[in-house]
Structures are given as C-alpha cells and as structure tokens.
Amino acid sequence: MLSIIGLFLAFVHAAFFGVYFYLTWYHKYWQKRGVTTAEPLTIFGTYPGILARGSSLVLDVQDVYNKYKDKHRAVGTFITRQPQLLILDPALAHEILVDKFSYFRDTITSSFVGHNSDEKYTKRSPFFSAGEDWKRRRTEAGGGITPNRLKQAFTIWEQSGRKLIEYIERARREKGDVIETRDLAYRFTADTMADFIWGIDNGSLGGKVGVVGEFQKTSSDWTVYAFSSMMRFNKSLVAPFVRRLFQMRFFTKASEAFFLRLTQDAIKLRQGGIGEGRTDYLSHLIQLQQKGNSIHDSVGHALTVHLDGYETSGAVLYHMLYSLSEHREEQEKLRSEILDALASNENISYDQLNALPFLDQCLNESLRLTTPIGFSMRICTKHVQIDLGNEKTLDLEPGITVMVPAFQYHHDDAFYPEASEFKPDRFENGAASVFNKRGCFLPFGDGPRICLGMRVGQLSVKTAILHILSNYSVEQTKKVPLGADTGLGIFLNGDVELKYTKLRK
Ligand code: HEM
Numbered sequence: 001m002l003s004i005i006g007l008f009l010a011f012v013h014a015a016f017f018g019v020y021f022y023l024t025w026y027h028k029y030w031q032k033r034g035v036t037t038a039e040p041l042t043i044f045g046t047y048p049g050i051l052a053r054g055s056s057l058v059l060d061v062q063d064v065y066n067k068y069k070d071k072h073r074a075v076g077t078f079i080t081r082q083p084q085l086l087i088l089d090p091a092l093a094h095e096i097l098v099d100k101f102s103y104f105r106d107t108i109t110s111s112f113v114g115h116n117s118d119e120k121y122t123k124r125s126p127f128f129s130a131g132e133d134w135k136r137r138r139t140e141a142g143g144g145i146t147p148n149r150l151k152q153a154f155t156i157w158e159q160s161g162r163k164l165i166e167y168i169e170r171a172r173r174e175k176g177d178v179i180e181t182r183d184l185a186y187r188f189t190a191d192t193m194a195d196f197i198w199g200i201d202n203g204s205l206g207g208k209v210g211v212v213g214e215f216q217k218t219s220s221d222w223t224v225y226a227f228s229s230m231m232r233f234n235k236s237l238v239a240p241f242v243r244r245l246f247q248m249r250f251f252t253k254a255s256e257a258f259f260l261r262l263t264q265d266a267i268k269l270r271q272g273g274i275g276e277g278r279t280d281y282l283s284h285l286i287q288l289q290q291k292g293n294s295i296h297d298s299v300g301h302a303l304t305v306h307l308d309g310y311e312t313s314g315a316v317l318y319h320m321l322y323s324l325s326e327h328r329e330e331q332e333k334l335r336s337e338i339l340d341a342l343a344s345n346e347n348i349s350y351d352q353l354n355a356l357p358f359l360d361q362c363l364n365e366s367l368r369l370t371t372p373i374g375f376s377m378r379i380c381t382k383h384v385q386i387d388l389g390n391e392k393t394l395d396l397e398p399g400i401t402v403m404v405p406a407f408q409y410h411h412d413d414a415f416y417p418e419a420s421e422f423k424p425d426r427f428e429n430g431a432a433s434v435f436n437k438r439g440c441f442l443p444f445g446d447g448p449r450i451c452l453g454m455r456v457g458q459l460s461v462k463t464a465i466l467h468i469l470s471n472y473s474v475e476q477t478k479k480v481p482l483g484a485d486t487g488l489g490i491f492l493n494g495d496v497e498l499k500y501t502k503l504r505k
Contacts, residue, residue: 022081023238029083030076035394037076038064038086043238045078046086049485050234056485057234058374058407061086065408073389077403080238084377085386085394085402090415090439092386093404096378097439097447103384106130107449108377108401112233115244121259122250124300126452127307138452140293141301144284145456152279153196154350157459160191161467163205168472168500171209178477181496185318186310188464190216193309197281197302198266199274215262222255223311231487251303259306263299281305308453312372313460318496320366320461321468323422325476325498330424334358335469342470353462361424363461364432367443369422374407374489376445406442407489415440468500475499 023042030037038046046064049055064086068075073089087093096104110130113123122128126138167187171179187204194202194215202215212220229250236242266282267289269275275282285298324331337358341348354360379401386394396402413419415435416426427435435441444451451457468474476498483493 024081026078026081026083033076033394034392035074035076035085035388036068036072038068040078045080045082045238046084047077047079050080050231051238056490057487058485058490061375061403061405062408062411065405069408069412074386074394074402079377079401079403080235082237083400085396085400087402087404089389090409092439093409093442094437094439094446096402097376097404097442097445097449100384101447101449103380103382103396104378104402105381105449106134106379108379109230109233110134111240111379112236112243112250116247116249118247118253119249119251120256120296121300121303124297125304125307126449127304128250134449137300137304140288140297141304142452143288144281144301145305145453147455149279149284150455150459151350153281154459156195156280157192157463158347160188160195160205161463163191164188164464165467165471167205167209168468172500172502174209177499177501178497179500181321181498182314182318182492185321185464186216186220186314188317189310189314189460190219192460192463193219193306195280197305197309198262199270199278199280199282200262200266218255218258219306219310222251222259223307225252225255226250226307227311227486227488234487256299259303260295260299263302264295267295267298305453305456308451309456309460313457315372315491316363316367316370316457317461317464319370319492320363320465321474321498322476322480322492322496323366323369324362324465324469325474327422328475330362330422331469331474334362334465335473338466338470348466350459353459353466356462356466357428358424359462359465360432361427362465363458364427364441364443365422365424368410368416368441369420370489370491371407371410371443372486372489372491373443373445374405376404376406376442376449378402378404404442406445409440409442412440470503472500472502475501 020042027040040046041048044051047057047060049057049060064075064077065088069088073092074085074087077084077086087096109128113119113128124137126134126141129137168179168184190202190204194200203213204216207213232248233243236248242248267286270282270286281302285301289295289298324334337356341352341356345352380396380398382398384396386396388394409415411419432441436446444454478497480492480494480496482490484491
C-alpha cells in the first residue's frame with residue numbers, strides 16, 4: 001500500500017516539475033542575451049490577461065510599457081511561456097514594420113491556422129496567411145478595393161447614407177429622438193457590406209425599426225465568435241498542440257455554411273443578369289473565378305472584407321459619434337465643413353469626401369483614441385540585428401515574435417499632449433503622416449502588411465458621419481465608460497444612447 005502511495009506521490013511530483021519546467025523553460029531567454037526583462041509569472045508569462053479572467057492584455061501591456069518606456073527601446077517579455085520583444089520606441093516600430101519588413105514578414109495570426117483542415121476560410125485571408133501565400137491572397141483581395149474601384153462603387157455608400165437617414169427618421173418617429181448608436185452603426189456597415197460584397201439589400205436599414213434580420217444577426221454572431229476566438233488562440237500559445245487536439249476554429253461551421261450559400265446565390269443572380277455591369281466586390285470575385293479561383297476562394301475574400309468592413313468599421317463609427325456628441329464645438333466645426341461642401345455640390349464625390357480636412361482629422365483622432373486593433377504582432381522570419389540603444393544590439397532569431405503596441409503609443413502624453421482628450425486639431429496640416437513616419441500613429445498598422453481595407457473603413461465611417469451631421473445635431477444623454485475588452489482593444493461598455501435632433505434647413 002505504502003509503495004503505491006509513494007509511486008503516486010512520485011508521479012505527482014514528476015508531473016508538477018514537468019509542467020513547471022515546461023512553463024518556465026524560456027524564462028532566462030532575454031537575460032542570457034543581455035536584454036532587460038519584464039519579470040514573468042510562472043503560468044501567465046508577462047501578461048496575465050491572456051489566460052486569466054478579469055484582466056486584459058491591452059492593459060497588461062500598458063503596465064509594462066509605463067514601467068520601461070523611458071529607459072529602453074525594447075524590453076523582453078513572455079507571451080504565456082514564449083519569449084516576445086515589446087517595442088517601446090516608435091522609431092524602432094517603424095523600422096520593424098516598414099524598413100525591415102522582410103525580416104518580420106509574418107503575423108502571429110498566420111500561426112493560428114493550418115491545424116484544422118475542416119476550417120475553410122481563415123486560411124484564405126491575408127490576415128491569417130504567411131509568406132508567398134500571403135502575398136498572393138493580399139494581391140487578389142486588394143484588387144477589388146483599389147481607390148479606382150471604390151470611386152466607381154461610391155454610389156453604394158451614398159445610397160446607404162441616404163437609407164441611414166431614412167432609418168433614423170423612422171426610429172425617431174416610432175421610438176423618440178434617443179437612438180442606441182452601436183446598433184445604428186452596425187446597421188449602416190451591414191448595409192454597405194451586403195451591397196458591396198454580395199450585391200444585396202439585407203434590410204438592416206430598410207426593414208422594421210429595431211428588428212435585426214438574418215444577415216446582420218449571422219454577421220454579428222460570426223464576428224463575436226471570431227474575436228473571442230482570437231483570445232482563445234492567444235491562450236493556446238501556452239500549449240499550441242491544443243489547437244490540433246481540440247480542432248480549434250475561428251469561424252463557426254454554421255456561419256461558414258451561411259456565407260457559402262449567400263456567395264453562391266449572389267454569383268448565380270449576377271450571372272443571371274441581376275446587377276449586371278455593377279462595379280462592386282462581387283464583380284471582382286466573379287472575375288477571379290473566371291481566372292481559376294474556386295467558390296471557396298471567393299467566400300474567403302468576401303469574408304476578409306466583411307470581417308472588418310462590418311465589425312471594425314462599425315465600432316469606429318459609433319466611437320466617433322460618441323466623441324463628437326461629447327465635443328459639441330468640434331461637431332459644429334465639422335458640420336460647417338460638411339455643409340459648405342454640400343452647398344457647392346449636393347452629390348459629393350468620393351474624392352471630395354476624402355478631401356475634407358477636418359473630417360479626416362476627427363476620424364484620425366477617433367481612431368487614435370479607440371485603436372480597435374491595439375497592437376501588431378510579427379514573427380521574426382530571418383536573423384536580424386536590432387539596435388537596443390545604449391550601444392547594445394540584439395541578434396534576433398527566427399521564430400521569436402515582437403509586439404508593436406499601437407494603443408500605448410496612441411495614449412502616450414509624450415507624443416500626444418493630453419492624450420486622453422479628443423483634440424482633432426492635433427492632426428492639422430497633414431500631421432497624421434508625420435506621426436505615422438515617427439511610428440507613433442498606427443491605427444491601420446504600417447508597411448507592406450498595413451490594413452488592406454483602410455480606404456474601405458475610412459469611406460464607410462466618413463460617409464455615415466457626413467449624412468448624420470448634415471441632418472442632425474447629436475447629443476450625449478449619458479456617459480458610457482470604457483471597459484469592454486475585445487482582446488485587441490478597450491471599447492465603450494454599455495448602450496450608446498445618443499439624441500438626434502433634426503437640423504432646421
Ligand atoms: C476603420 C476600420 C479598420 C481598422 C481600424 C483596421 C485596422 C487594421 C490594423 C491595425 C491592421 C494591421 C494588423 C497588424 O499589423 O497585424 C489591419 C490589417 C488588416 N485589415 Fe484592417 N482595419 C479596418 C478596416 C478594414 C477593412 C474594411 C478591411 C477589409 C478589406 C480590412 C482588412 C484587413 C486585412 C485583410 C488586414 C491584414 C493585412 C495583411 O496582413 O496583409 N480592414 N487592419
């Protein structure tokens with residue numbers, strides 16, 4: 001009996017030490033290379049927020065950033081058990097994302113696919129692909145959203161803008177002047193994306209007030225699942241084999257089946273002559289299929305555009321409206337810029353919309369404050385030397401990851417005095433590109449892997465703001481705290497109830 005207990009205890013000890021050694025195996029990694037290290041916790045690494053509830057990755061990074069930023073260009077950290085370099089100096093971030101891109105070509109998300117052959121569409125997105133495959137996917141997906149094509153497709157956004165105002169009018173008549181604006185923003189981005197990508201009217205703006213149709217509901221469920229998957233996959237960094245073991249996936253099977261059916265039907269309708277001659281994303285997908293792409297490639301590209309065209313752009317829109325509702329002076333200034341532009345041309349063009357300076361400044365300021373994608377994580381793909389300052393260099397090995405903390409740069413008083421304040425004037429006179437070149441303004445990332453849909457996102461938000469502010473004054477009815485952690489950023493937590501008062505014309 002005693003020997004059985006002894007054996008059992010020996011086994012428990014061996015298992016305990018095995019797990020302990022596994023979790024702490026790399027903990028001297030940075031020290032051995034002379035790099036200052038943010039001390040890791042045994043199970044959690046540097047950022048407890050990845051594995052533990054009640055904590056947040058973005059806020060954990062903030063703690064490390066605050067502690068080391070004035071002393072070092074980069075600090076050694078551990079993302080769960082794996083060594084990762086946190087880039088504290090924006091100039092070094094620019095070097096990594098832009099100048100030394102060929103050494104940091106792949107993103108950490110590209111390591112999150114490939115273990116589950118049943119998952120069809122993530123691996124077809126540039127967001128999740130690596131190497132030559134990434135290049136091909138990016139070129140293909142990007143071909144449908146060039147400035148020229150967006151210019152031709154601009155009527156889609158214009159029409160959605162008009163439908164948005166009709167929806168607001170109906171909502172005001174039926175339910176009063178206060179409208180929950182997160183819902184409103186997603187109705188608008190659902191409308192633009194359904195029309196641009198699939199050539200359909202999904203009813204999110206044209207249907208009954210407050211009712212969410214199948215397309216929007218599936219899109220919301222799909223994006224909520226995809227963003228929570230991002231958190232699950234970050235957790236899996238502690239033991240990557242679990243991805244294969246549990247056949248982890250980003251998109252649910254049901255949503256994949258829904259979007260496959262939708263794309264097949266949309267292509268059939270277009271080939272039957274409905275919407276013939278339209279320049280939209282669907283016409284691009286059909287052209288690619290004629291050159292040999294499969295229907296699954298088409299769904300993959302459609303979902304690449306829809307993921308951020310619906311969710312991220314919608315999030316930017318309601319955060320921007322919330323900020324403008326709080327800052328009435330800026331709202332007035334923006335409205336007068338918009339009304340002046342509309343006075344000279346009621347049907348504003350794509351180019352004119354993009355040439356409104358204060359609209360651009362307000363969007364940049366809103367993107368800075370919200371930063372929906374708060375960091376870029378890159379995998380070092382070739383040996384490279386990094387200048388750590390103080391006459392120290394680091395030979396970075398392939399496989400090691402780096403994190404560029406855009407959210408932290410955007411909220412640093414050193415780059416943006418009174419960084420927590422909404423001050424669009426800081427982006428006057430093309431300052432956005434100056435900040436960007438200094439590496440401290442990265443709402444869309446930078447370098448060859450800069451956001452592929454930047455222009456689409458900007459177009460959606462700017463069109464909606466133009467239509468809303470030229471028709472309504474928007475007021476705050478109650479403060480909404482920040483606190484909803486998406487795993488990539490910190491969003492407004494709670495209903496965004498804004499009051500829409502019709503302007504006298
Ligand atoms: C205003 C809304 C948007 C914001 C704030 C945003 C932000 C970003 C950021 C920060 C990245 C870089 C991530 C990294 O460095 O790892 C990124 C990448 C990407 N975005 Fe966006 N995005 C937006 C809208 C869109 C839209 C509408 C699309 C649809 C076409 C899109 C498609 C992509 C893709 C495919 C990538 C990966 C690019 C690559 O790795 O080559 N985004 N986005």
